[in-house]
Amino acid sequence: MPYIRATVDAVWRLESARIVAALMRLLHDVGPAEEIAQDALVAALEQWPATGVPDNPGAWLTTIAKRRAVDHIRRARRFEELAPRLAVDALEEQPDDVLRLMFISCHPALPPRTRAALTLRMVAGLSAAEIARAFLTTEQVILRRIAEAKRVLAEAGARFELPPPEELAARLSSVLEVLYLIFNEGYAATAGDDLLRPELTREALRLGRILAELAPDEAEAHGLVALMEIQASRSAARTGPDGVPVQLHDQDRGLWDPLLIRRGFTALLRARELGGTPGPYVLQAAIAVCHAQARTAADTDWAQIATLYELLEQRVPTPVVRLNRAVAVGFARGPQAGLDLVDPLLTDPALRDFHLLPGVRADLLLRLGRTAEARREFERAAGLATNTAERAFLLKRAESTNTANRDALSTYTHHPAGTAPGETTAAGATLGEAADAFLARDDLEAATLRSYRQTMRRLRRTLGDRLPLSAITADDVARTFATAWGGAAPATWNRHVAAARTFAAWSGSPALTGQLSKKDLPDRPPKQGVAWDTGNAPLRESAPLRESALWTLIGESGAPIHHVLSLNVEDLDLEDRRARAGRRWITWRSGTARLLPRLLAGRTRGPVFLADRRPVPSRPLADADRCPETGRRRLSYERAEYLCKQLTGRTLSELKHPPNGQL
Amino acid sequence: MRFLMMSMATDEPADEQLYAEMGKFIQEMTAKGVLLATGGLAPEAVVITSVGDEVTVTDGPFAEAREAVGGFALVEVGSKEEAIELGRRFRRIVGDGRSVIQQVFGP
Numbered sequence: 041m042p043y044i045r046a047t048v049d050a051v052w053r054l055e056s057a058r059i060v061a062a063l064m065r066l067l068h069d070v071g072p073a074e075e076i077a078q079d080a081l082v083a084a085l086e087q088w089p090a091t092g093v094p095d096n097p098g099a100w101l102t103t104i105a106k107r108r109a110v111d112h113i114r115r116a117r118r119f120e121e122l123a124p125r126l127a128v129d130a131l132e133e134q135p136d137d138v139l140r141l142m143f144i145s146c147h148p149a150l151p152p153r154t155r156a157a158l159t160l161r162m163v164a165g166l167s168a169a170e171i172a173r174a175f176l177t178t179e180q181v182i183l184r185r186i187a188e189a190k191r192v193l194a195e196a197g198a199r200f201e202l203p204p205p206e207e208l209a210a211r212l213s214s215v216l217e218v219l220y221l222i223f224n225e226g227y228a229a230t231a232g233d234d235l236l237r238p239e240l241t242r243e244a245l246r247l248g249r250i251l252a253e254l255a256p257d258e259a260e261a262h263g264l265v266a267l268m269e270i271q272a273s274r275s276a277a278r279t280g281p282d283g284v285p286v287q288l289h290d291q292d293r294g295l296w297d298p299l300l301i302r303r304g305f306t307a308l309l310r311a312r313e314l315g316g317t318p319g320p321y322v323l324q325a326a327i328a329v330c331h332a333q334a335r336t337a338a339d340t341d342w343a344q345i346a347t348l349y350e351l352l353e354q355r356v357p358t359p360v361v362r363l364n365r366a367v368a369v370g371f372a373r374g375p376q377a378g379l380d381l382v383d384p385l386l387t388d389p390a391l392r393d394f395h396l397l398p399g400v401r402a403d404l405l406l407r408l409g410r411t412a413e414a415r416r417e418f419e420r421a422a423g424l425a426t427n428t429a430e431r432a433f434l435l436k437r438a439e440s441t442n443t444a445n446r447d448a449l450s451t452y453t454h455h456p457a458g459t460a461p462g463e464t465t466a467a468g469a470t471l472g473e474a475a476d477a478f479l480a481r482d483d484l485e486a487a488t489l490r491s492y493r494q495t496m497r498r499l500r501r502t503l504g505d506r507l508p509l510s511a512i513t514a515d516d517v518a519r520t521f522a523t524a525w526g527g528a529a530p531a532t533w534n535r536h537v538a539a540a541r542t543f544a545a546w547s548g549s550p551a552l553t554g555q556l557s558k559k560d561l562p563d564r565p566p567k568q569g570v571a572w573d574t575g576n577a578p579l580r581e582s583a584p585l586r587e588s589a590l591w592t593l594i595g596e597s598g599a600p601i602h603h604v605l606s607l608n609v610e611d612l613d614l615e616d617r618r619a620r621a622g623r624r625w626i627t628w629r630s631g632t633a634r635l636l637p638r639l640l641a642g643r644t645r646g647p648v649f650l651a652d653r654r655p656v657p658s659r660p661l662a663d664a665d666r667c668p669e670t671g672r673r674r675l676s677y678e679r680a681e682y683l684c685k686q687l688t689g690r691t692l693s694e695l696k697h698p699p700n701g702q703l
Numbered sequence: 704m705r706f707l708m709m710s711m712a713t714d715e716p717a718d719e720q721l722y723a724e725m726g727k728f729i730q731e732m733t734a735k736g737v738l739l740a741t742g743g744l745a746p747e748a749v750v751i752t753s754v755g756d757e758v759t760v761t762d763g764p765f766a767e768a769r770e771a772v773g774g775f776a777l778v779e780v781g782s783k784e785e786a787i788e789l790g791r792r793f794r795r796i797v798g799d800g801r802s803v804i805q806q807v808f809g810p
Contacts, residue, residue: 043784050784054735095795097788242779249736299739299777 044089047097052081055098056165057250059105061137064200066109070144071190074162076112080105138163139254140200142247146215149196150189155218156225157182158189163250164243174240175225215251216264216321219244223268227275241272252307262311263322269304270328273297284429289337301332323352342372359388367400375407387523392502395424399434406441415441416511420504471512472505474547481546483623495539498524509547517544518555530559583687589635590649590680591688592628594695599626601692602677607648608664609640643667647674705739705779705807706786708793712746712773713800724796732778732789741776777807 056077063073080101094100134140145159157175160166161182168186172179203211226240248265255261277295280286308325311318318326327348334340349365363385370378382401391397402417418438425431469477475496479489502520503512517540525533537556544552583591594604603621611619614636618627640648646667654671665674684692717725732738748763748771776793780786786804794802 046782046784047788050780050782050788053781053785054737054788239781242781246736246779250734253734253736303739 044093045085047093048081048084048088051084051093051097051101053165055101056081057138057141057163058098058133059102060162061141062102062133063105063109064141064144065133065137066106067112068200070158070162070193070198072109072112074186074190076105076108079108136202136254138250140202142215142251142254143203143211144193144198144200146211146218147193147196147198148211148214149192149198152218152221154185154189154192155214156222157185159218159247160222160243161186164247166243170239174243212255212258212260216260219248219251220264220268220321222247223271227271238275241268241275244268245272252310256310257314259311259314259316260319260321262307262314263319263325266304266307266311266325267321267328269300269307270325270332273300273304273332284433285427288331289340293335296332304332305329318351320352320356323348323355327352340371342368346372359385359391360394363391363394363397363400367403370400370404370407375404379404379408387519387526389523389527392523393424395421395426395430395434397421398424398504402437402441411441412511416504416507419506420502423501423504469509469547470505471500471503471507471509474509475500475505475543478543478546491535492539492542495536496543498536499540509549512549512552514552514554517552521556530561534558534561585635585639586649586675587683587687589632589639590675591684591692591695592631592635593626594692596628596632597626598696599624601680605649605675605677605680609643609645609648612636612640612648643669645669649675649680651675651679704781704783704786705777706783706804707807708776708778708786708790708802708804709772710774710793710797710802711800712744712771715798721797728793728796732776737778737780737785737789739777739779741774743774744772746771746773 059080060073060077063076064070067073067076083104084097084101088094088097142159142163145162146155150158153175157171160171160174161168166174168179168182172182175182202208223241223244226238226242226244245265245268248261248268252258252261252265273296274288274291276297277291277293278286286292304325308322308329311322311325327345330341330345330348346365346368349361349368353361353365363382366378366381366385369381379401382397382404385391385397398417398421402414402421405411405414405417415438418434418441422431422434422438425434479493479496484492499517499520502524503516521533521536521540525536537553537558540556541550541553544550590604593599594601597604599621603624603626607619607621607626611621613619614633617629617633618625620626636648646669647665650667650670650672651674652672654673666672667674681692684690684695729738729741746763750761750763752759752761776789778786778789780789783804783806790802790804794800
């Protein structure tokens with residue numbers, strides 16, 4: 041029985057694409073086509089143990105599947121409508137049926153990962169459990185994804201036909217993208233998973249080879265096959281015995297699979313023979329071939345690779361391609377040329393957490409003899425790497441940089457413009473230590489602390505925890521800000537600038553934020569109904585006394601609203617127009633001075649601003665929040681805000697920044 | 704996984720129809736993305752033996768033609784059963800004879 045099961049699976053893997061395609065030709069609907077194909081598979085599992093494996097198992101499965109499809113059509117009472125099609129040539133398989141199937145399973149209406157799952161199921165004949173194992177998820181997730189895909193395809197009216205010529209290129213690139221995604225899902229995984237994942241690279245290669253045979257005139261299909269064959273040829277050399285990734289130029293080229301390399305060469309030749317402008321896959325394959333042709337890393341034709349990357353960048357101008365090009369240029373024309381291309385990428389938000397960027401910089405800096413900076417970049421790369429093995433590798437490189445240049449740290453005495461060496465109080469501390477100490481202050485409010493922590497986290501991630509504070513330049517800070525928050529709202533930008541300035545001042549190096557300036561807040565759209573900024577005096581006068589006093593005090597003092605609301609009568613120093621609120625003084629001017637005595641009306645204790653109503657007896661209230669004379673509670677922030685919005689159309693905090701400076 | 708399928712040579716000379724069917728089968732296996740390499744082997748063989756430090760080179764042919772490999776196919780598939788299924792199809796085309804399938808380890 042287990043043997044039969046394995047045989048059925050084997051036949052299924054070889055035949056399912058053809059069978060599902062034939063069913064699509066009959067039913068024109070992915071849902072039933074796929075289900076009936078599964079029915080046929082179940083039928084084989086039930087019958088073959090008793091009858092033995094038929095002489096032509098593929099034909100047996102196809103016959104069963106088609107018979108059930110016809111039953112399905114009859115049951116759906118669509119037979120009359122479909123009869124003519126059944127009679128003529130509908131049952132006749134077409135050579136490009138599997139290609140049509142690929143266009144369906146890689147339909148652009150589906151998200152890429154769903155396309156990948158559906159393709160593995162319908163074209164490669166994998167079971168949901170196998171797909172789940174390969175994608176490190178559960179069978180339920182895959183089944184749900186496939187069911188969802190069927191629904192989307194039915195809704196999108198996806199047709200079982202080859203795309204029209206004007207759509208062909210885009211649809212084909214969708215198929216290629218899915219195959220490469222499947223390939224990379226397997227190829228990018230490293231130690232730990234390597235028992236399962238090679239399955240995926242093999243499936244992707246197999247599907248790619250099928251596609252290249254079905255679409256022999258498409259250069260990009262051959263290009264993708266060439267790329268995958270050559271990348272797969274390096275599988276055995278990519279990890280060391282302890283699972284640590286081995287970089288291309290350190291790999292033992294004797295472990296590269298010559299058979300796959302030769303197949304890659306052949307595929308690329310076929311692509312080139314077709315002519316035309318080379319597309320992204322052909323270019324990437326050509327780069328892979330350059331590496332494969334070099335007998336040793338030193339023999340690599342970097343000039344050619346740099347040229348190919350330049351062409352690739354024109355076609356696919358992504359930051360990652362730019363970074364790769366910089367690596368090639370770094371080898372072809374020297375580390376400085378490479379660094380010149382890498383540095384502009386530092387401000388690219390897409391790469392801000394990409395560990396390879398500091399990794400590449402570190403390599404280039406090391407070759408330039410800028411060891412201290414190289415070490416810092418290796419550490420930063422390690423901090424960003426998510427793969428454990430990779431992180432360990434980067435830390436090792438950082439350490440070896442250090443031991444090779446024991447006095448490297450002393451180069452930090454060189455201070456570019458913008459910092460003030462010797463002025464710093466925390467000069468010996470690293471950024472990480474300084475930030476920790478800064479955030480450990482106990483005089484900050486929770487919200488402020490949270491905000492500061494955000495700012496500091498970004499600085500630490502971008503600049504590196506172990507960087508001495510004294511080595512940070514105003515340029516570094518400005519660059520971090522431009523990358524992280526250059527596109528954020530002005531208010532967000534200003535919040536981070538304020539936090540950075542506080543930190544810079546606290547750490548005794550205010551020059552750090554010398555290049556940062558706050559942005560102007562956009563004018564708020566005028567609120568309808570009430571014009572606060574013009575003729576606000578009548579409004580204020582028409583408002584109830586309490587509101588009028590509160591708003592005036594907030595406007596004149598600029599103090600935090602909750603501080604103002606927390607004031608008690610006994611805190612007030614009416615004569616000197618000031619009051620003690622926690623650790624700070626709130627001061628006001630004549631407007632408030634005029635209104636306060638009327639508001640207090642002789643009260644000597646308790647909250648200055650009182651709610652209208654007495655508290656509900658069942659609600660416990662701290663004595664501090666109740667007026668001992670009237671029994672009324674303290675005006676709450678929510679209520680004050682509500683009333684302000686009701687009467688003026690503005691928020692309380694807007695009163696602190698009155699337009700045109702009026703109040 | 705990779706499997707090497709070796710087919711033993713037969714005394715029967717292959718006719719044109721067999722060549723055509725073989726060609727079609729090879730094409731199909733290539734199109735399915737499973738066939739990595741294939742080829743026929745010349746009957747002339749060289750045997751190299753080593754005993755201790757001594758290496759001896761002897762010209763073939765083999766004593767018995769039935770022992771000699773006439774052709775091979777290297778396939779990449781997901782399971783042994785898949786390789787067997789391919790072997791069954793192949794045997795159905797070529798008629799009487801014998802093939803051997805072995806898994807290939809590395810690289």
